Amino acid sequence: MCRYYKYSSQRGQEQTMKKLAILPALAAILIAICCGSVAAQGPDPALIETGRKLFNDTTLSGSGQTSCATCHPANGHTDNKTYIGLDVVADGDPKGRSTPTLWGAGTRSAYSWAGTAPSLEANIRGIIVNRMKGAEPPPEKLAALAAYVRSLTPPGNSNIGNDGLPTKAASAGIQRGFDLFVGKGGCGTCHVLPTFDKKEAEDVGSGAKFKVPSLWAVSKTGPWFNDGRYKTLGEVVTYMWEFQSKKAGAPSTPTSAELADILAYLDAL
Numbered sequence: 001m002c003r004y005y006k007y008s009s010q011r012g013q014e015q016t017m018k019k020l021a022i023l024p025a026l027a028a029i030l031i032a033i034c035c036g037s038v039a040a041q042g043p044d045p046a047l048i049e050t051g052r053k054l055f056n057d058t059t060l061s062g063s064g065q066t067s068c069a070t071c072h073p074a075n076g077h078t079d080n081k082t083y084i085g086l087d088v089v090a091d092g093d094p095k096g097r098s099t100p101t102l103w104g105a106g107t108r109s110a111y112s113w114a115g116t117a118p119s120l121e122a123n124i125r126g127i128i129v130n131r132m133k134g135a136e137p138p139p140e141k142l143a144a145l146a147a148y149v150r151s152l153t154p155p156g157n158s159n160i161g162n163d164g165l166p167t168k169a170a171s172a173g174i175q176r177g178f179d180l181f182v183g184k185g186g187c188g189t190c191h192v193l194p195t196f197d198k199k200e201a202e203d204v205g206s207g208a209k210f211k212v213p214s215l216w217a218v219s220k221t222g223p224w225f226n227d228g229r230y231k232t233l234g235e236v237v238t239y240m241w242e243f244q245s246k247k248a249g250a251p252s253t254p255t256s257a258e259l260a261d262i263l264a265y266l267d268a269l
Protein backbone atom coordinates (compact mmCIF):
# COMPACT_ATOMS: atom_id res chain seq x y z
CA MET A 1 0.00 0.00 0.00
CA CYS A 2 2.68 2.33 1.12
CA ARG A 3 4.78 1.32 -1.83
CA TYR A 4 1.90 1.84 -4.20
CA TYR A 5 1.24 5.26 -2.73
CA LYS A 6 4.86 6.24 -3.18
CA TYR A 7 4.79 5.06 -6.78
CA SER A 8 1.58 6.87 -7.63
CA SER A 9 2.63 10.13 -5.98
CA GLN A 10 5.88 10.01 -7.91
CA ARG A 11 3.89 9.48 -11.09
CA GLY A 12 1.66 12.41 -10.12
CA GLN A 13 4.73 14.59 -9.69
CA GLU A 14 6.09 13.48 -13.03
CA GLN A 15 2.82 14.31 -14.70
CA THR A 16 2.69 17.76 -13.06
CA MET A 17 6.27 18.33 -14.27
CA LYS A 18 5.27 17.28 -17.77
CA LYS A 19 2.33 19.68 -17.69
CA LEU A 20 4.64 22.48 -16.52
CA ALA A 21 7.10 21.65 -19.28
CA ILE A 22 4.33 22.26 -21.81
CA LEU A 23 3.83 25.87 -20.63
CA PRO A 24 6.88 27.46 -22.39
CA ALA A 25 5.92 25.61 -25.57
CA LEU A 26 2.37 26.98 -25.34
CA ALA A 27 3.74 30.48 -24.75
CA ALA A 28 5.99 30.11 -27.82
CA ILE A 29 3.01 29.03 -29.95
CA LEU A 30 0.95 32.01 -28.70
CA ILE A 31 3.80 34.42 -29.50
CA ALA A 32 4.19 32.85 -32.94
CA ILE A 33 0.46 33.23 -33.68
CA CYS A 34 0.40 36.79 -32.37
CA CYS A 35 3.57 37.88 -34.25
CA GLY A 36 2.35 36.11 -37.38
CA SER A 37 -0.86 38.11 -37.37
CA VAL A 38 1.09 41.35 -36.87
CA ALA A 39 3.23 40.47 -39.91
CA ALA A 40 0.09 39.74 -41.92
CA GLN A 41 -1.29 43.19 -41.10
CA GLY A 42 1.91 44.86 -42.32
CA PRO A 43 4.43 46.90 -40.37
CA ASP A 44 3.23 48.91 -37.39
CA PRO A 45 4.91 52.39 -37.45
CA ALA A 46 4.63 52.84 -33.66
CA LEU A 47 6.30 49.46 -33.04
CA ILE A 48 9.07 50.31 -35.53
CA GLU A 49 9.65 53.63 -33.73
CA THR A 50 9.87 51.83 -30.36
CA GLY A 51 12.34 49.44 -31.98
CA ARG A 52 14.41 52.29 -33.39
CA LYS A 53 14.75 53.79 -29.90
CA LEU A 54 15.73 50.41 -28.41
CA PHE A 55 18.25 49.91 -31.21
CA ASN A 56 20.04 53.05 -29.98
CA ASP A 57 19.59 52.21 -26.27
CA THR A 58 22.83 51.32 -24.44
CA THR A 59 20.94 49.94 -21.42
CA LEU A 60 20.33 46.76 -23.44
CA SER A 61 23.96 45.83 -22.76
CA GLY A 62 25.34 44.57 -19.44
CA SER A 63 27.91 47.39 -19.26
CA GLY A 64 25.38 50.06 -20.24
CA GLN A 65 27.90 51.27 -22.86
CA THR A 66 26.94 49.46 -26.06
CA SER A 67 23.83 49.72 -28.23
CA CYS A 68 22.99 47.89 -31.43
CA ALA A 69 23.88 51.09 -33.30
CA THR A 70 27.46 50.94 -31.93
CA CYS A 71 28.23 48.11 -34.39
CA HIS A 72 25.35 48.70 -36.82
CA PRO A 73 25.61 52.50 -37.36
CA ALA A 74 23.87 54.55 -40.08
CA ASN A 75 20.45 52.99 -39.51
CA GLY A 76 21.52 49.39 -39.11
CA HIS A 77 24.42 49.20 -41.56
CA THR A 78 27.82 47.74 -40.56
CA ASP A 79 30.80 49.39 -38.85
CA ASN A 80 33.01 47.19 -41.09
CA LYS A 81 34.71 45.64 -38.06
CA THR A 82 35.33 42.07 -36.92
CA TYR A 83 34.35 41.06 -33.38
CA ILE A 84 34.70 38.40 -30.75
CA GLY A 85 31.93 39.33 -28.30
CA LEU A 86 32.30 43.09 -27.88
CA ASP A 87 36.03 43.14 -28.68
CA VAL A 88 37.31 44.24 -32.06
CA VAL A 89 39.82 41.66 -33.35
CA ALA A 90 42.05 41.48 -36.42
CA ASP A 91 40.17 40.81 -39.67
CA GLY A 92 40.61 37.14 -40.53
CA ASP A 93 40.78 35.90 -36.91
CA PRO A 94 39.09 32.49 -37.28
CA LYS A 95 36.94 33.09 -34.18
CA GLY A 96 36.08 36.66 -35.21
CA ARG A 97 32.82 37.50 -36.98
CA SER A 98 32.50 40.44 -39.33
CA THR A 99 29.50 42.70 -38.72
CA PRO A 100 26.86 42.22 -41.42
CA THR A 101 24.68 45.06 -42.67
CA LEU A 102 21.07 44.87 -41.51
CA TRP A 103 19.83 46.61 -44.65
CA GLY A 104 17.46 44.11 -46.15
CA ALA A 105 17.75 41.80 -43.12
CA GLY A 106 13.97 41.40 -43.10
CA THR A 107 14.17 39.22 -46.21
CA ARG A 108 17.12 37.00 -45.20
CA SER A 109 16.62 33.25 -45.62
CA ALA A 110 18.83 32.52 -42.57
CA TYR A 111 20.35 34.52 -39.75
CA SER A 112 23.90 34.70 -38.34
CA TRP A 113 27.01 33.57 -40.23
CA ALA A 114 26.45 30.00 -39.06
CA GLY A 115 22.90 30.26 -40.39
CA THR A 116 21.57 28.44 -37.34
CA ALA A 117 19.42 31.13 -35.67
CA PRO A 118 15.82 29.86 -36.01
CA SER A 119 14.31 33.34 -36.41
CA LEU A 120 15.20 37.01 -36.45
CA GLU A 121 13.82 37.37 -32.91
CA ALA A 122 15.92 34.43 -31.64
CA ASN A 123 18.99 35.89 -33.33
CA ILE A 124 18.47 39.29 -31.68
CA ARG A 125 17.85 37.66 -28.29
CA GLY A 126 21.14 35.77 -28.61
CA ILE A 127 23.02 38.97 -29.43
CA ILE A 128 21.61 40.81 -26.40
CA VAL A 129 22.19 37.97 -23.92
CA ASN A 130 25.43 36.44 -25.25
CA ARG A 131 27.27 39.20 -27.08
CA MET A 132 26.08 42.26 -25.14
CA LYS A 133 25.76 40.41 -21.79
CA GLY A 134 22.46 42.20 -21.25
CA ALA A 135 19.37 41.16 -19.28
CA GLU A 136 16.92 38.66 -20.81
CA PRO A 137 14.77 40.85 -23.10
CA PRO A 138 10.98 40.55 -22.74
CA PRO A 139 9.11 39.41 -25.91
CA GLU A 140 7.69 42.89 -26.56
CA LYS A 141 11.21 44.40 -26.75
CA LEU A 142 12.28 41.64 -29.15
CA ALA A 143 9.17 42.23 -31.27
CA ALA A 144 9.93 45.97 -31.49
CA LEU A 145 13.62 45.43 -32.36
CA ALA A 146 12.68 42.86 -35.00
CA ALA A 147 10.05 45.22 -36.48
CA TYR A 148 12.70 47.95 -36.75
CA VAL A 149 15.26 45.62 -38.33
CA ARG A 150 12.62 44.39 -40.82
CA SER A 151 11.93 48.01 -41.80
CA LEU A 152 15.55 48.56 -42.96
CA THR A 153 15.79 48.29 -46.72
CA PRO A 154 18.87 48.81 -48.91
CA PRO A 155 18.88 52.30 -50.49
CA GLY A 156 18.18 50.95 -53.98
CA ASN A 157 19.39 52.48 -57.23
CA SER A 158 18.43 53.02 -60.83
CA ASN A 159 20.72 50.26 -62.20
CA ILE A 160 19.20 47.22 -60.46
CA GLY A 161 15.53 46.39 -59.93
CA ASN A 162 14.06 44.82 -56.78
CA ASP A 163 14.26 41.48 -58.61
CA GLY A 164 18.09 41.78 -58.75
CA LEU A 165 18.08 42.18 -62.56
CA PRO A 166 19.87 45.07 -64.30
CA THR A 167 17.48 47.79 -65.50
CA LYS A 168 17.59 49.44 -68.92
CA ALA A 169 19.66 52.24 -67.34
CA ALA A 170 22.45 49.78 -66.38
CA SER A 171 25.80 49.93 -68.21
CA ALA A 172 26.91 47.18 -70.59
CA GLY A 173 29.47 46.08 -67.95
CA ILE A 174 26.76 45.60 -65.29
CA GLN A 175 24.67 43.64 -67.81
CA ARG A 176 27.63 41.39 -68.74
CA GLY A 177 28.43 40.97 -65.05
CA PHE A 178 24.87 39.81 -64.38
CA ASP A 179 25.08 37.31 -67.27
CA LEU A 180 28.31 35.88 -65.81
CA PHE A 181 26.81 35.83 -62.29
CA VAL A 182 23.83 33.70 -63.26
CA GLY A 183 25.64 31.92 -66.12
CA LYS A 184 29.30 30.90 -66.42
CA GLY A 185 30.23 31.98 -62.86
CA GLY A 186 27.53 29.73 -61.35
CA CYS A 187 27.04 32.28 -58.55
CA GLY A 188 23.24 32.32 -58.80
CA THR A 189 22.95 28.68 -57.70
CA CYS A 190 23.82 29.72 -54.14
CA HIS A 191 23.22 33.47 -54.18
CA VAL A 192 19.65 33.03 -55.41
CA LEU A 193 17.88 36.14 -56.73
CA PRO A 194 16.18 38.29 -55.55
CA THR A 195 17.56 37.87 -51.99
CA PHE A 196 20.99 36.60 -53.17
CA ASP A 197 21.03 34.03 -50.34
CA LYS A 198 19.37 30.71 -49.54
CA LYS A 199 18.27 28.76 -46.50
CA GLU A 200 20.89 25.99 -46.52
CA ALA A 201 24.41 26.71 -45.30
CA GLU A 202 27.26 25.73 -47.65
CA ASP A 203 30.86 24.66 -47.18
CA VAL A 204 32.87 26.71 -49.67
CA GLY A 205 36.21 25.69 -48.19
CA SER A 206 36.34 28.62 -45.78
CA GLY A 207 36.66 26.48 -42.64
CA ALA A 208 33.14 25.19 -42.02
CA LYS A 209 29.60 25.47 -43.33
CA PHE A 210 28.42 29.07 -43.40
CA LYS A 211 25.22 30.63 -44.58
CA VAL A 212 25.18 31.99 -48.10
CA PRO A 213 25.25 35.73 -47.37
CA SER A 214 22.99 38.11 -49.24
CA LEU A 215 24.87 40.36 -51.65
CA TRP A 216 22.65 43.46 -51.53
CA ALA A 217 24.90 46.44 -50.66
CA VAL A 218 27.86 44.01 -50.65
CA SER A 219 30.34 46.60 -51.94
CA LYS A 220 29.91 48.43 -48.61
CA THR A 221 30.09 45.47 -46.18
CA GLY A 222 33.80 44.61 -46.20
CA PRO A 223 35.92 43.06 -44.86
CA TRP A 224 34.30 40.00 -46.44
CA PHE A 225 33.60 36.40 -45.41
CA ASN A 226 32.48 35.31 -41.93
CA ASP A 227 35.80 36.24 -40.32
CA GLY A 228 36.53 39.29 -42.46
CA ARG A 229 39.54 37.62 -44.12
CA TYR A 230 39.19 39.41 -47.49
CA LYS A 231 39.96 43.11 -47.82
CA THR A 232 38.85 43.49 -51.44
CA LEU A 233 35.80 42.28 -53.30
CA GLY A 234 38.05 41.26 -56.21
CA GLU A 235 39.76 38.63 -54.01
CA VAL A 236 36.36 37.25 -52.91
CA VAL A 237 35.00 36.98 -56.45
CA THR A 238 38.18 35.28 -57.67
CA TYR A 239 38.03 32.81 -54.76
CA MET A 240 34.33 32.04 -55.30
CA TRP A 241 34.78 31.67 -59.09
CA GLU A 242 37.70 29.26 -58.67
CA PHE A 243 35.83 27.28 -55.99
CA GLN A 244 32.67 26.95 -58.07
CA SER A 245 34.40 26.09 -61.36
CA LYS A 246 36.47 23.40 -59.59
CA LYS A 247 33.29 22.00 -58.00
CA ALA A 248 31.66 21.95 -61.43
CA GLY A 249 34.64 19.92 -62.77
CA ALA A 250 36.14 22.63 -65.02
CA PRO A 251 38.58 24.62 -62.87
CA SER A 252 39.20 28.15 -64.16
CA THR A 253 40.19 31.62 -63.04
CA PRO A 254 38.15 34.66 -64.16
CA THR A 255 39.85 36.76 -66.83
CA SER A 256 40.45 40.37 -65.84
CA ALA A 257 37.53 41.40 -68.10
CA GLU A 258 35.21 38.85 -66.44
CA LEU A 259 36.31 39.98 -62.99
CA ALA A 260 35.70 43.64 -63.86
CA ASP A 261 32.20 42.84 -65.17
CA ILE A 262 31.13 40.83 -62.09
CA LEU A 263 32.50 43.58 -59.87
CA ALA A 264 30.50 46.16 -61.84
CA TYR A 265 27.35 44.12 -61.17
CA LEU A 266 28.13 43.59 -57.45
CA ASP A 267 29.01 47.28 -57.01
CA ALA A 268 25.58 48.17 -58.36
CA LEU A 269 23.65 45.98 -55.88
Ligand code: HEC
Pocket residue numbers: 055060066067068069070071072082083085086087097098099100101102105108110111112113114120123124127128131132145149
Ligand atom coordinates in the same frame (compact mmCIF):
# COMPACT_ATOMS: atom_id res chain seq x y z
C1 HEC B 1 29.68 44.34 -30.77
C2 HEC B 1 29.07 44.59 -32.06
C3 HEC B 1 27.60 44.27 -32.23
C4 HEC B 1 26.53 44.72 -31.49
C5 HEC B 1 26.55 45.58 -30.25
C6 HEC B 1 25.34 44.20 -32.15
N1 HEC B 1 25.69 43.47 -33.24
FE1 HEC B 1 24.42 42.59 -34.53
N2 HEC B 1 25.97 41.56 -35.31
C7 HEC B 1 27.30 41.75 -35.01
C8 HEC B 1 28.09 40.69 -35.58
C9 HEC B 1 29.59 40.54 -35.49
C10 HEC B 1 27.17 39.82 -36.24
C11 HEC B 1 27.48 38.50 -36.91
C12 HEC B 1 27.54 37.47 -35.79
C13 HEC B 1 27.45 36.04 -36.23
O1 HEC B 1 26.83 35.79 -37.23
O2 HEC B 1 28.01 35.17 -35.55
C14 HEC B 1 25.84 40.42 -36.05
C15 HEC B 1 24.67 39.90 -36.59
C16 HEC B 1 23.44 40.47 -36.46
C17 HEC B 1 22.23 40.01 -37.12
C18 HEC B 1 22.15 38.88 -38.14
C19 HEC B 1 22.16 39.44 -39.52
C20 HEC B 1 22.21 38.40 -40.59
O3 HEC B 1 22.01 38.77 -41.75
O4 HEC B 1 22.48 37.22 -40.30
C21 HEC B 1 21.21 40.79 -36.69
C22 HEC B 1 19.75 40.71 -37.11
C23 HEC B 1 21.76 41.74 -35.75
N3 HEC B 1 23.12 41.53 -35.65
C24 HEC B 1 21.03 42.70 -35.08
C25 HEC B 1 21.53 43.34 -33.95
C26 HEC B 1 20.70 44.01 -32.97
C27 HEC B 1 19.20 44.18 -33.05
C28 HEC B 1 21.55 44.46 -31.98
C29 HEC B 1 21.19 45.12 -30.68
C30 HEC B 1 20.32 44.35 -29.80
C31 HEC B 1 22.91 44.09 -32.40
N4 HEC B 1 22.85 43.41 -33.58
C32 HEC B 1 24.05 44.43 -31.69
C33 HEC B 1 27.80 42.79 -34.26
C34 HEC B 1 27.05 43.46 -33.31
Ligand code: HEC
Pocket residue numbers: 181185186187188189190191201202203204206210211212213214215218221223224225226227233236237240241244262
Ligand atom coordinates in the same frame (compact mmCIF):
# COMPACT_ATOMS: atom_id res chain seq x y z
C1 HEC C 1 28.28 26.73 -53.35
C2 HEC C 1 27.60 27.94 -53.00
C3 HEC C 1 28.20 29.26 -53.49
C4 HEC C 1 28.50 29.63 -54.78
C5 HEC C 1 28.34 28.82 -56.04
C6 HEC C 1 28.99 30.99 -54.71
N1 HEC C 1 28.99 31.43 -53.42
FE1 HEC C 1 29.54 33.27 -52.78
N2 HEC C 1 29.41 32.63 -50.86
C7 HEC C 1 28.96 31.40 -50.43
C8 HEC C 1 29.16 31.26 -49.01
C9 HEC C 1 28.78 30.06 -48.14
C10 HEC C 1 29.77 32.46 -48.59
C11 HEC C 1 30.23 32.80 -47.15
C12 HEC C 1 31.60 32.16 -46.90
C13 HEC C 1 32.21 32.56 -45.58
O1 HEC C 1 31.81 33.59 -45.04
O2 HEC C 1 33.09 31.85 -45.09
C14 HEC C 1 29.90 33.30 -49.78
C15 HEC C 1 30.41 34.61 -49.76
C16 HEC C 1 30.43 35.45 -50.86
C17 HEC C 1 30.78 36.86 -50.82
C18 HEC C 1 31.16 37.65 -49.57
C19 HEC C 1 29.91 38.23 -48.91
C20 HEC C 1 30.18 38.85 -47.58
O3 HEC C 1 29.29 39.59 -47.11
O4 HEC C 1 31.22 38.62 -46.97
C21 HEC C 1 30.70 37.32 -52.10
C22 HEC C 1 30.98 38.74 -52.58
C23 HEC C 1 30.32 36.21 -52.95
N3 HEC C 1 30.16 35.09 -52.16
C24 HEC C 1 30.18 36.27 -54.31
C25 HEC C 1 30.06 35.15 -55.13
C26 HEC C 1 30.24 35.15 -56.56
C27 HEC C 1 30.57 36.38 -57.40
C28 HEC C 1 30.07 33.86 -56.99
C29 HEC C 1 30.22 33.31 -58.37
C30 HEC C 1 31.55 33.47 -58.98
C31 HEC C 1 29.73 33.06 -55.80
N4 HEC C 1 29.77 33.88 -54.70
C32 HEC C 1 29.43 31.72 -55.81
C33 HEC C 1 28.40 30.43 -51.26
C34 HEC C 1 28.52 30.39 -52.64
